[in-house]
Amino acid sequence: MTAAVLDFEGFQLSPGRFIVKEMAVWAVNNDTFCGRWLFKSPHSFESLDLEKQKSFSWITKFLHHIKWEDGELPYDTLRCVLTTICQSFSYIY
Secondary structure, X not given: OOEEEEEEEXXXXXXXXXXXXXXXXXXXOOOEEEEEEEEOOXXXXXXXXXXXXXXXXXXXXXXHOOOOOXXXXXXXXXXXXXXXXXXXXXXXX
16 A cells, blocks of 8 residues: 655635645655645735735744745646545555
8 A cells, every 4th residue: 555645834714724835745655755836826915814914924934934926836736736646645644
């Protein structure tokens, strides 16, 4: 059975809604780095309320250093990437 560690960083937009900005996968069985994906935001930073902007700026500066505006892939590709990862491994941690 193949296993992988899935790691992600992002922002909690609301209860039950987490915006993934960075996702990485490591195959446990053969100790191999499989990939890293950086997703664009689903909408502009300016569309967030002022409290979220302050909170997300703090998280960027002191936690993961990923800006809301950072990203390479459109956000709507997240599901496809995640589905492919889940189909590739028997166990995901």
